Amino acid sequence: MNVVFIHYFGGKGESWQWVDSLLNGVHAYYMTLPGFGGTTALKHVDIHKMANAVLQYLAYHEIKECVLVGHSMGGKLALLAAAMAKDVTIQKVVLVAPSPPTIEAMPEREKIRMLHHPDYTEAETTVINGTYQALPMPKLEFAIQTQLEVENNTWKWWLEEGMKNSVLAEVENLKVPLYLICSEHDNAITKEMIQDEVLSNLRFEKIYTTSHVGHLLPIENPQYVAAILKQIVAAD
Numbered sequence: 001m002n003v004v005f006i007h008y009f010g011g012k013g014e015s016w017q018w019v020d021s022l023l024n025g026v027h028a029y030y031m032t033l034p035g036f037g038g039t040t041a042l043k044h045v046d047i048h049k050m051a052n053a054v055l056q057y058l059a060y061h062e063i064k065e066c067v068l069v070g071h072s073m074g075g076k077l078a079l080l081a082a083a084m085a086k087d088v089t090i091q092k093v094v095l096v097a098p099s100p101p102t103i104e105a106m107p108e109r110e111k112i113r114m115l116h117h118p119d120y121t122e123a124e125t126t127v128i129n130g131t132y133q134a135l136p137m138p139k140l141e142f143a144i145q146t147q148l149e150v151e152n153n154t155w156k157w158w159l160e161e162g163m164k165n166s167v168l169a170e171v172e173n174l175k176v177p178l179y180l181i182c183s184e185h186d187n188a189i190t191k192e193m194i195q196d197e198v199l200s201n202l203r204f205e206k207i208y209t210t211s212h213v214g215h216l217l218p219i220e221n222p223q224y225v226a227a228i229l230k231q232i233v234a235a236d
Contacts, residue, residue: 001091001233002066004029006054006074008216009099009158010126010147012037015071018139019218022226026233029066031057033077035154037146045157047165051080058088065089067233071096071218072189073158076104079171079202092205094179094232096225097189097215100197101171104163104189117155123147132185132214139219168201179232180207181217181225188215206232 003026007015013030014037020028034053035041042049054077058066068090070078075098082090116122127135127143135143180198184191199207208228213221 002027002029002063003229003233004031004054004058004063004066004068006031006068006070006078007033007036008072008074008097009163010036010123010150011071011143012039012146012149015143015146016218018222019226019229022222023230026230029057029061029063033074035151036149038149041151041154045154045162047076047080047162047167048084050162051077051084054078054081055085055088063088065091067092067094069094069096069229070098072215073099073162075099076101076165076167079174080167082176083167083170083174090176092177092179092232093174094181094229095198096181097183097186097217098180098198099163099189100193101168101201102166102197104197105193106159106163111159114159115156117150117152118148120144120148127216130188130215131220132183132212133220135216135219143216143219172201177205178202180204181228182207182209183213183215183217184209184211185213186215186217205235 005016013032016030032039068078068082075095078093079101082093123144182194210224218225
């Protein structure tokens with residue numbers, strides 16, 4: 001089965017590398033969105049163009065059916081891409097600590113801090129704030145560097161517009177099985193946000209909740225994420 005992974009805001013395809021090393025029997029694709037990981041940015045970025053970039057990726061790789069896995073920002077994009085899909089069969093959508101289909105709230109002070117980009121100190125602060133336990137140095141440095149690689153207008157777009165775009169009207173009646181993976185100790189997509197903005201608006205086949213892990217689940221605890229993904233992919 002084809003499984004296509006979409007990374008979080010500030011990440012890139014390789015942000016799934018620790019999960020990838022634990023997957024067996026999965027034909028995995030790791031997409032890097034436009035403007036992330038040093039890739040060419042969209043000239044006029046918006047939420048639908050970003051979701052369409054996912055569909056273009058599938059077309060380029062001649063993927064006719066797949067499971068979409070989206071982390072954080074990638075979760076909102078996975079939902080919208082599934083709703084927009086015409087020439088590909090989306091078999092399942094897995095949301096990992098997803099940005100809600102409605103508006104993702106962020107304190108104004110935090111948004112202003114993050115708009116200082118690229119800035120190593122602020123990137124480091126964002127990673128540390130987003131994790132529950134300290135990352136080992138190779139992972140910490142990786143997560144910092146991927147933030148610094150994001151093209152500046154793309155970075156600003158998500159903080160100022162993208163996270164505020166509600167796609168609920170387009171995805172609330174999506175006829176695709178949905179699965180949720182989240183953590184009670186996520187300070188970015190909090191358990192309150194999951195309850196109020198995700199669970200109240202979407203129906204899930206199954207919900208997997210863990211604890212003592214922060215927002216960067218695929219980096220902090222890839223063993224848990226990989227184990228759950230294998231269950232979801234194998235399920236009828």
